[in-house]
Amino acid sequence: MAILANKKVIAIGDRDGVPGPAIEEVVKTAGGEVVFSSTECFV
Amino acid sequence: MDLENQKRVKELAEAHGAENVVVVLGAAEGEASGIAAETVTAGDPTFAGPLTGVSLGLKVYHICEDEIKAEVDADIYDEQVGMMEMVLNLDEIATEMKSMRDQYTKY
Amino acid sequence: MNSVIKSVAYTLTHAPDLVIQAGTTQSTERIVNPDGEYLKALPGALRSFEDAVNYPPNQAYIGGMTPQQLAEIPMPWYENGAESDRFGKFGEIMPQEELYLLMQICDCFDLVLLEAEYSEKAAKLTESHPLFSAEIAARIKPGVELEVIKNEVESNGAEGLYHGGKLVGCVKKAHSIDVNLNAHVILENLVSKATSVISMLHLVKNSGIDPAVVDCVIDCSEEAVGDMNQRGGGNLAKASAEIAGLTGVTGYDLRAFCAAPVHAIITAAALVKSGTFKNVVVTGGGSTAKLGMNAKDHVKKGLPVLEDVLGGFAVLISENDGINPEILSEYVGWHTVGSGSSPQAVITALVTDPLDKMGLKITDIDKFSPEMHNPDVTKPAGAGDVPESNFKMIGALAVKRGEMERAQLPEFVKKHGMVGFAPTQGHIPSGIPYLGFGREDMLSGSITRAMFVGKGSLFLGRMTNLFDGASFVVEKNSGVGDTGSISEEQVRSLIAETLRDFAKSLGGE
Numbered sequence: 096m097a098i099l100a101n102k103k104v105i106a107i108g109d110r111d112g113v114p115g116p117a118i119e120e121v122v123k124t125a126g127g128e129v130v131f132s133s134t135e136c137f138v
Numbered sequence: 139m140d141l142e143n144q145k146r147v148k149e150l151a152e153a154h155g156a157e158n159v160v161v162v163l164g165a166a167e168g169e170a171s172g173i174a175a176e177t178v179t180a181g182d183p184t185f186a187g188p189l190t191g192v193s194l195g196l197k198v199y200h201i202c203e204d205e206i207k208a209e210v211d212a213d214i215y216d217e218q219v220g221m222m223e224m225v226l227n228l229d230e231i232a233t234e235m236k237s238m239r240d241q242y243t244k245y
Numbered sequence: 246m247n248s249v250i251k252s253v254a255y256t257l258t259h260a261p262d263l264v265i266q267a268g269t270t271q272s273t274e275r276i277v278n279p280d281g282e283y284l285k286a287l288p289g290a291l292r293s294f295e296d297a298v299n300y301p302p303n304q305a306y307i308g309g310m311t312p313q314q315l316a317e318i319p320m321p322w323y324e325n326g327a328e329s330d331r332f333g334k335f336g337e338i339m340p341q342e343e344l345y346l347l348m349q350i351c352d353c354f355d356l357v358l359l360e361a362e363y364s365e366k367a368a369k370l371t372e373s374h375p376l377f378s379a380e381i382a383a384r385i386k387p388g389v390e391l392e393v394i395k396n397e398v399e400s401n402g403a404e405g406l407y408h409g410g411k412l413v414g415c416v417k418k419a420h421s422i423d424v425n426l427n428a429h430v431i432l433e434n435l436v437s438k439a440t441s442v443i444s445m446l447h448l449v450k451n452s453g454i455d456p457a458v459v460d461c462v463i464d465c466s467e468e469a470v471g472d473m474n475q476r477g478g479g480n481l482a483k484a485s486a487e488i489a490g491l492t493g494v495t496g497y498d499l500r501a502f503c504a505a506p507v508h509a510i511i512t513a514a515a516l517v518k519s520g521t522f523k524n525v526v527v528t529g530g531g532s533t534a535k536l537g538m539n540a541k542d543h544v545k546k547g548l549p550v551l552e553d554v555l556g557g558f559a560v561l562i563s564e565n566d567g568i569n570p571e572i573l574s575e576y577v578g579w580h581t582v583g584s585g586s587s588p589q590a591v592i593t594a595l596v597t598d599p600l601d602k603m604g605l606k607i608t609d610i611d612k613f614s615p616e617m618h619n620p621d622v623t624k625p626a627g628a629g630d631v632p633e634s635n636f637k638m639i640g641a642l643a644v645k646r647g648e649m650e651r652a653q654l655p656e657f658v659k660k661h662g663m664v665g666f667a668p669t670q671g672h673i674p675s676g677i678p679y680l681g682f683g684r685e686d687m688l689s690g691s692i693t694r695a696m697f698v699g700k701g702s703l704f705l706g707r708m709t710n711l712f713d714g715a716s717f718v719v720e721k722n723s724g725v726g727d728t729g730s731i732s733e734e735q736v737r738s739l740i741a742e743t744l745r746d747f748a749k750s751l752g753g754e
C-alpha cells in the first residue's frame with residue numbers, strides 16, 4: 096500500500112538537512128497532500 | 139521538536155484522523171531523526187512540548203528513506219534532495235527511523 | 246578599487262549565570278517543566294571561567310591557536326583543554342564580573358544596579374585590563390545595598406543579575422507598560438551592546454586606527470532595540486560606538502538572522518569601494534537567548550554546559566592599501582526570493598553563481614568559511630557537524646558539476662574546509678570567524694582566496710517560508726592601492742627620467 100498517496104502529509108524539515116519546502120515539492124509528486132510544512136533550526 | 143510544530147502535529151492528527159496523516163522528516167542526522175520520529179509516535183521524549191505523554195502513533199518517514207524514494211518522482215527528488223544523499227548518513231537515519239516505526243507506529 | 250579587510254577582533258564573554266537567567270532553552274523549561282530534573286542539574290554542569298578560557302575552540306576563536314592546531318587536538322575538546330591565556334591576538338575571553346560592570350558602563354539610563362562589594366571587586370579586576378580606560382571606568386556608578394536590588398527584583402519587575410547563583414545586581418525595566426522596554430529586553434540589549442563595545446575596543450587596539458577617522462559603524466547582532474511605537478527602531482551601532490569612543494561615526498543596525506554579518510560586510514565593502522566612506526566598522530555583540538541552547542542534551546549526556554559564552558566580533562573595512570586582502574565586491578553571492586530552498590539551490594546561489602561570474606571553479610577557492618559552529622557543541626545535541634556538512638554540500642555540488650570525482654569528497658572537505666570553532670551564537674559562526682586567520686593566511690601568501698558564506702533562517706520569524714544567505718570572496722591583495730602612493734611615485738620617476746633624457750638629448754645636439 097502506498098505511503099503518501101491520498102494522505103495528509105506533515106513536513107518537518109531541517110535547515111541543515113532537507114528543508115520543509117523541498118520535502119513538500121517531493122511528496123506532492125506521489126499524491127500526498129501537504130497540510131503543514133515547517134523547517135527547524137538547531138543552531 | 140519545536141513546541142509550535144508539536145502543537146500543529148497534534149491538531150492536524152485530531153482534525154484529519156491519525157490514520158490519514160503521514161509525517162515526513164528532513165532531519166540532518168540519525169539521532170535527531172529518531173527523536174523527531176519518537177515525538178510523533180510515542181510522545182515527546184524531552185518532556186517539553188504538547189506531545190509529552192501523547193502517543194499519536196503516526197506513520198513517519200525520513201524523506202531520504204527508500205520507501206519514500208520508491209513512490210516519488212525521481213527527477214524532482216534529485217533536484218530537491220539528491221545532493222544531500224552525499225552529505226547525510228543515510229544508513230544511520232534509516233536504522234533510527236525503522237526502529238521508531240517498529241516500536242511505536244500504530245498505522 | 247576594492248576595499249580591504251584592514252583588521253579584525255574577536256571576543257568571548259563567559260556568562261554562566263546568564264545561561265540560567267536568559268537562555269531561552271532554560272526560560273522555556275521554567276514554564277513547561279519548572280520542577281524537572283534538568284533545571285536542578287543545570288547549575289552543577291556550568292563551567293568555571295578557567296575552564297572556558299582553557300577550552301580549545303574558545304582559544305581558536307580569540308586567536309590563541311589556529312584552526313589547524315585545534316584540529317590536532319582529539320575530541321571531545323572539553324576534555325582536552327590546556328592552561329591558556331584569556332587574551333589572544335584577536336581579542337579576549339572576558340569574565341562575567343567584567344561583563345556586568347561593562348553593562349553598567351554601557352547603561353545611559355541608570356537601569357543597572359550592582360551590589361557595592363561586588364561592584365568594587367569587579368572594578369578592581371578591570372584595573373589591570375588594558376582597554377578599560379579612565380574615561381570608560383569613570384562611567385562606573387557607585388554600588389548599592391543588596392536590599393535595594395532585592396526590592397527591585399521582587400517588587401518592580403527587574404531582572405536579577407547573579408554570580409555563582411548569588412544575587413549581585415539587577416537590570417531595571419525602562420518603562421512601566423511597554424514590553425519592548427521591560428527588564429528582560431533591556432538586559433538582552435545591554436549585553437549585546439557591552440559585548441559589541443569590548444569587540445570594537447579590541448579592534449581599535451588591533452588596527453591602531455585613530456578612532457576619529459572611522460566614518461560608519463554597522464551593527465549586525467541579533468536583538469531589536471526600540472519601543473512599543475517602533476519595536477526594531479534600532480541603532481545599537483551608534484549606541485555602542487559612543488561608549489567605544491568612535492565619535493566621528495554615523496551608523497545603523499542591519500538585521501538578517503544569522504546571515505546579517507555577511508550582508509553587513511558586503512554593505513560595508515560597497516560603501517568604502519564607492520567612496521562614500523573611507524573606514525567602516527562592522528560589529529556584532531552576543532546573544533543571551535542562545536546561551537545553553539543545547540544544554541538539555543549536554544546535561545543529559547553528562548557534559549558540561551558548553552554554550553556558556555557570548556560571542557562578539559568587529560571588522561575594520563578600509564580603502565585599498567595595496568597590502569591587506571581585498572573584498573571582491575563585484576562577485577558577491579546571494580540567495581534570491583526565487584532561488585528555492587533545496588540545499589542544492591541554496592549552495593548554487595551562494596557558491597557557484599558568483600564563481601561562474603568570476604570564471605572560477607569550486608576548487609579554485611582555497612578555503613571556504615561557511616557556518617563555523619563548534620561540533621563539540623552540536624554533535625552531542627543531535628545537530629551534527631555543521632561546518633563539515635557545509636563543506637560536503639559544496640564538494641557534492643563540485644561532483645555534480647563534474648569538477649571533481651565523488652571519491653575526492655573527503656579530501657576536498659579536509660583541504661578546502663576546517664574544523665568549526667565558533668560558539669553557537671547564531672550570527673557569530675556565520676562565515677566571519679575565519680576572517681582573522683584568513684586575512685593572515687592571505688598576507689603570508691599561504692592561500693590566495695577564501696569564500697565566506699552566511700545563511701539565515703528567515704522562516705523562524707513566521708513572515709515567510711523563505712531561506713536566506715549571502716557570500717563574498719576575499720582575495721590576496723593585487724598590490725596596487727587606492728592611495729596610489731606606489732604608482733604615483735613610479736609615474737613621477739618615469740617623468741623625471743624622460744625629462745632628463747630629453748634634456749640630455751637637447752644638450753647633446
